[in-house]
Amino acid sequence: MPIFALEKCLSLRQSMKKLFSLILGFAFCFLSYAAGEESRGGNAPGELRSGSTPDCILPQVAQWTPANGGSFVLSNGAVYRLQAKGVSDDQVKAFKAYIESSSLALREAGKEAASAVKTQAGKEAASAVKIQVGPKLLKDTREGAYKMTVDRKGVSIQANGVAGAFYAVQSLMQLQAADEEGRIAACRIEDAPRYAYRGLMFDVSRHFHSKDFILKQIDLMAQLKMNRLHLHLTDNEGWRIALDCAPEMVKKGAFGDSWWFNHVLNGTPMTLVEEPEGYEPGTVYDDGKVYGGYYTKDQIREIIAYAADRHIEVIPEIEIPGHNIALLRVHPEFFCENRKYNIDNVVCPGREEVFAFFENVLKEVMELFPSRYVHIGGDEANKSNWGVCPLCQKRIADEHLKDVYELQSYCIRRVEKMVNACGKQIIGWDEILQGGLSDNATVMSWRGTEGGVQAIRMNHDVIMTPSNYYYLDFGQDAPYKEPLAFNTYLPLETVYSYEPEEDIIAACGADYDPSIMKHLLGLQGNLWGECIVSDSHFEYMLYPRAFAIAENAWSPKGSKNYPAFREKTLAFIERVRKQGYHTFDLASEVGHRPAAATPIVNLALGAKTTWRNGGKEETADMLVDGYLGDWVLWKSPQWKECVKRELVLDIDLGESKDLHYIGAEFVHFPARRCQLPNDLQVLISEDGINYTPVPVVIPELSKEDRHFSILTLGATVNAKARYVRLEGNKEKKKTWGYIGEIIIN
Ligand code: ACM
Ligand code: ZN
Numbered sequence: 001m002p003i004f005a006l007e008k009c010l011s012l013r014q015s016m017k018k019l020f021s022l023i024l025g026f027a028f029c030f031l032s033y034a035a036g037e038e039s040r041g042g043n044a045p046g047e048l049r050s051g052s053t054p055d056c057i058l059p060q061v062a063q064w065t066p067a068n069g070g071s072f073v074l075s076n077g078a079v080y081r082l083q084a085k086g087v088s089d090d091q092v093k094a095f096k097a098y099i100e101s102s103s104l105a106l107r108e109a110g111k112e113a114a115s116a117v118k119t120q121a122g123k124e125a126a127s128a129v130k131i132q133v134g135p136k137l138l139k140d141t142r143e144g145a146y147k148m149t150v151d152r153k154g155v156s157i158q159a160n161g162v163a164g165a166f167y168a169v170q171s172l173m174q175l176q177a178a179d180e181e182g183r184i185a186a187c188r189i190e191d192a193p194r195y196a197y198r199g200l201m202f203d204v205s206r207h208f209h210s211k212d213f214i215l216k217q218i219d220l221m222a223q224l225k226m227n228r229l230h231l232h233l234t235d236n237e238g239w240r241i242a243l244d245c246a247p248e249m250v251k252k253g254a255f256g257d258s259w260w261f262n263h264v265l266n267g268t269p270m271t272l273v274e275e276p277e278g279y280e281p282g283t284v285y286d287d288g289k290v291y292g293g294y295y296t297k298d299q300i301r302e303i304i305a306y307a308a309d310r311h312i313e314v315i316p317e318i319e320i321p322g323h324n325i326a327l328l329r330v331h332p333e334f335f336c337e338n339r340k341y342n343i344d345n346v347v348c349p350g351r352e353e354v355f356a357f358f359e360n361v362l363k364e365v366m367e368l369f370p371s372r373y374v375h376i377g378g379d380e381a382n383k384s385n386w387g388v389c390p391l392c393q394k395r396i397a398d399e400h401l402k403d404v405y406e407l408q409s410y411c412i413r414r415v416e417k418m419v420n421a422c423g424k425q426i427i428g429w430d431e432i433l434q435g436g437l438s439d440n441a442t443v444m445s446w447r448g449t450e451g452g453v454q455a456i457r458m459n460h461d462v463i464m465t466p467s468n469y470y471y472l473d474f475g476q477d478a479p480y481k482e483p484l485a486f487n488t489y490l491p492l493e494t495v496y497s498y499e500p501e502e503d504i505i506a507a508c509g510a511d512y513d514p515s516i517m518k519h520l521l522g523l524q525g526n527l528w529g530e531c532i533v534s535d536s537h538f539e540y541m542l543y544p545r546a547f548a549i550a551e552n553a554w555s556p557k558g559s560k561n562y563p564a565f566r567e568k569t570l571a572f573i574e575r576v577r578k579q580g581y582h583t584f585d586l587a588s589e590v591g592h593r594p595a596a597a598t599p600i601v602n603l604a605l606g607a608k609t610t611w612r613n614g615g616k617e618e619t620a621d622m623l624v625d626g627y628l629g630d631w632v633l634w635k636s637p638q639w640k641e642c643v644k645r646e647l648v649l650d651i652d653l654g655e656s657k658d659l660h661y662i663g664a665e666f667v668h669f670p671a672r673r674c675q676l677p678n679d680l681q682v683l684i685s686e687d688g689i690n691y692t693p694v695p696v697v698i699p700e701l702s703k704e705d706r707h708f709s710i711l712t713l714g715a716t717v718n719a720k721a722r723y724v725r726l727e728g729n730k731e732k733k734k735t736w737g738y739i740g741e742i743i744i745n
Contacts, residue, residue, distance in 0.1 A: 051183030059554035061191040069151040069186035080106040081127035085134035094309040131157045145192035197522025198553035199228030205235035206529035208293035211282035222310035224550035236325035245360040253326040255292030322381030336389035349411040350391025379429035409435030449503040465524040469498035473528040478590040479708035489631035496548035525549040536582040543583040599626040604744040608652040614643035629740035639738040649726040656722040663714015665740035671706040677728035684721035
């Protein structure tokens with residue numbers, strides 16, 4: 001018979017009374033025990049002891065105040081007591097199992113060893129950590145809210161639901177770990193999440209990751225108080241879920257003739273191959289010739305249950321209608337008819353059998369995943385073949401649609417009906433706005449924030465995951481020292497700086513009505529897997545940037561403090577490394593491109609500059625502002641994108657000057673097909689009419705190295721001139737790239 005039985009059935013008042021009398025009645029007994037055995041926690045009355053304070057907690061708590069009363073030493077094996085009311089036995093059981101197996105490793109009072117707690121015969125001892133869960137214990141009704149008080153006698157936690165108590169335990173573990181001796185300074189915490197949706201997306205299609213690896217990431221998500229895991233289960237490179245309705249999709253669609261990454265490097269298409277003999281589902285298969293893997297339904301159930309025990313909901317994504325090479329290789333009958341364009345990843349929405357296939361898939365997926373949402377993709381569907389396919393054209397005519405964009409919308413609406421019929425809701429990438437948003441859709445805004453802002457203004461729910469802040473496949477430090485990334489530079493500080501409401505408020509202008517913010521469900525970081533070839537690489541890209549997303553999604557508006565966050569993050573990195581996670585080494589961060597921090601000596605500084613490329617003519621002052629571009633390319637004001645046409649840059653120095661060298665910075669980033677110009681020449685002139693050309697040698701670069709690099713291309717001139725011109729891509733116009741600062745000296 002346990003000394004402290006779970007008191008689920010006691011009324012709140014009864015239990016409070018009982019708790020109070022226990023504390024009074026047995027404080028002496030407990031404290032003398034605690035003083036005698038340091039490992040049990042507690043310190044003598046009046047003794048002033050320092051310890052960790054809640055500003056070490058990540059994500060930052062909403063409110064905390066220091067309190068009198070010294071500190072409390074919390075050590076593993078300390079006793080906890082849980083009083084829970086109005087929650088299911090299963091939830092309580094899972095919570096207790098978590099506490100007992102977590103790094104905090106508390107022991108339920110009286111459960112394991114009555115002798116561990118000195119009691120008077122037949123009476124109960126006080127517990128070091130008291131946790132109360134019950135409806136209406138807190139005024140704050142947000143899911144996950146909790147209160148915690150620490151004094152020299154112990155820790156007291158209250159929450160309306162188990163999620164709140166679970167998050168309090170996360171905070172407690174961090175407080176305990178922040179002090180070598182587990183001392184926690186007396187304090188009061190009131191904490192609750194800013195957003196209900198605090199998510200990460202894992203792309204397990206491009207490169208597969210084992211079930212056990214996903215469970216490991218769920219553990220760290222829980223520490224960060226994140227609560228949504230979006231699994232991108234299908235894409236061009238592999239179908240990762242074994243379904244009874246489509247067994248062929250994993251037998252023939254989950255393995256390739258090597259890593260997708262090798263094909264990027266070699267520029268060759270991937271061939272799908274059949275499941276190799278002896279493959280063990282849920283693991284990554286890679287014998288050097290065949291690469292791939294998938295999860296069985298039981299393994300998916302295990303992931304869902306493991307996540308649920310940690311208050312994380314798993315949301316599946318099945319991509320429709322694009323990103324479907326794997327599907328179309330297995331089911332070529334789903335292609336458009338009379339395909340004119342070489343597009344191999346979009347299904348034909350003119351075919352009924354395509355909808356029948358997805359209906360079966362979605363039904364089975366919805367039975368498997370208890371989540372309210374199913375993500376149905378909807379992004380980057382190239383519609384060119386739809387414009388020429390007789391079946392698509394017939395669909396457009398029959399359904400009185402205007403164009404292929406409305407056909408996309410028709411497709412998403414049909415899928416939404418299937419999902420709604422099962423009592424669930426769709427989430428789609430922001431392209432689902434094209435051709436009209438379906439009725440109940442939630443939009444995931446990834447191409448910046450514009451799609452999300454548009455959807456919110458239409459009273460649709462939105463999850464913000466803008467790629468320029470939250471795409472964790474971008475590099476996080478100086479590209480020369482980083483593994484190959486799918487885009488350039490997105491350091492921790494930029495991720496942290498994202499403030500989701502700003503764009504919405506700005507877009508609404510005078511029409512802004514604060515009540516629309518209820519549609520902003522929350523935030524999500526996306527880890528796309530094209531370049532992520534191993535588990536350690538995956539974790540490296542994820543951490544610590546996921547910490548920043550967790551704090552953005554949890555901590556109150558207006559509480560950002562990057563230096564403080566960075567300090568906490570450095571400590572948290574140490575902690576999670578000890579837990580076996582492979583993180584980016586923030587302590588050795590190079591940061592923004594050092595050469596871009598100080599102005600260069602440049603005769604072109606402030607010169608009048610005109611840029612022509614791809615039919616546009618405009619000024620390009622940023623190319624002569626005296627600063628080299630940073631590592632950031634995309635949406636950067638320091639680099640100019642050169643489309644695949646001739647580019648001409650005219651610079652008027654204002655007067656004739658002695659010139660020795662003329663050049664410019666260019667980007668080479670083969671992983672994104674971003675190249676140096678095919679040809680380049682410098683021209684100089686005294687009158688702006690007669691130009692003397694000086695050819696520029698374009699270096700031959702290694703085809704093996706796909707990393708981002710910046711090169712200066714130019715020529716020695718040693719002449720006098722007022723007008724300078726750079727011309728590129730005149731011979732062959734297929735190159736796409738970026739040009740940065742013009743350098744003239
Ligand atoms: C996406 O990054 N295509 C959603
Ligand atoms: Zn078609």
